Amino acid sequence: MKKVFKFFLNLLPRPLLIRLSYIARPILAFFLKGNKFTDPIDSKSFKTFLPYGYGKQRPNVLSPSTLSLERHRLLWLYLRDETDFFSAEKKVLHFAPEQCFLKRFRKLKNIDYTTTDLLSPIADVKADICDLPFKDNSYDVILCNHVLEHIPDDTKAMQELYRVMKPGGYGILQIPQDLNRECTFEDDSITDKAERSKIFGQYDHVRVYGRDYFDKLRSIGFKVDEVNYTDQLSNSEIDKYRLAKGEIIPLVYK
Numbered sequence: 001m002k003k004v005f006k007f008f009l010n011l012l013p014r015p016l017l018i019r020l021s022y023i024a025r026p027i028l029a030f031f032l033k034g035n036k037f038t039d040p041i042d043s044k045s046f047k048t049f050l051p052y053g054y055g056k057q058r059p060n061v062l063s064p065s066t067l068s069l070e071r072h073r074l075l076w077l078y079l080r081d082e083t084d085f086f087s088a089e090k091k092v093l094h095f096a097p098e099q100c101f102l103k104r105f106r107k108l109k110n111i112d113y114t115t116t117d118l119l120s121p122i123a124d125v126k127a128d129i130c131d132l133p134f135k136d137n138s139y140d141v142i143l144c145n146h147v148l149e150h151i152p153d154d155t156k157a158m159q160e161l162y163r164v165m166k167p168g169g170y171g172i173l174q175i176p177q178d179l180n181r182e183c184t185f186e187d188d189s190i191t192d193k194a195e196r197s198k199i200f201g202q203y204d205h206v207r208v209y210g211r212d213y214f215d216k217l218r219s220i221g222f223k224v225d226e227v228n229y230t231d232q233l234s235n236s237e238i239d240k241y242r243l244a245k246g247e248i249i250p251l252v253y254k
Helices: 002-011 014-032 070-082 099-106 154-164 193-200 213-220 235-240
Strands: 033-039 044-046 050-052 058-062 090-095 111-117 139-143 165-172 223-227 249-253
Touching: 014 033, 014 044, 033 235, 070 099, 070 165, 070 249, 090 099, 099 111, 139 154, 154 165, 154 213, 213 223, 213 249
Parallel strands: 090 111, 090 139, 139 165
Antiparallel strands: 033 044, 050 058, 165 249, 223 249
């Protein structure tokens, strides 16, 4: 069965696969159920997760039940175990809301929850991250994950995030990051989609962030904590939840 799934995962275009997977996930979850790996978002366990990736695929990373990836499960664990996100009254702004979080966050009684995106039909507010329609100092918590790598003027986007965050508020601004790279790389002269996918990870990414990402956030005015939360977990937990060991959570404060 695993080989059959892998065959279709490799055969189908990735965007189509993701759309179809929302329909197929109850079937996938049934056939892959087991006790080796656990998705902490819904606590369901499986004998294996699915592969995922544009171009080169990462094996055993896509949860069959929530369709979460490593970064989603890491964020969930951090919010659940290290913050008061699920208990304190907060006004929350969530950019490009992920399907694995959307319904769960909307059900929380303690948060005033707003989602926004320029194109997504499931977002509450259609808005450009570089020109947000929200008042200054509006939100206690901002979640903006794997968005900034798509934005040509990420400086303006970061300034807008800072503007709408309340003093004393915090945000988690995850991005795909090459920690072996000191400086962020971007090159608008590369226009071929296949070449952009090879260099930037996806054809619609405009840069590869390096370690200087954190300093850029600081230059906007944020206080930044570079949280390596997997350091607080055992190797068995990292494997059980299928996390990326060493992935940094960019936690920002105003």
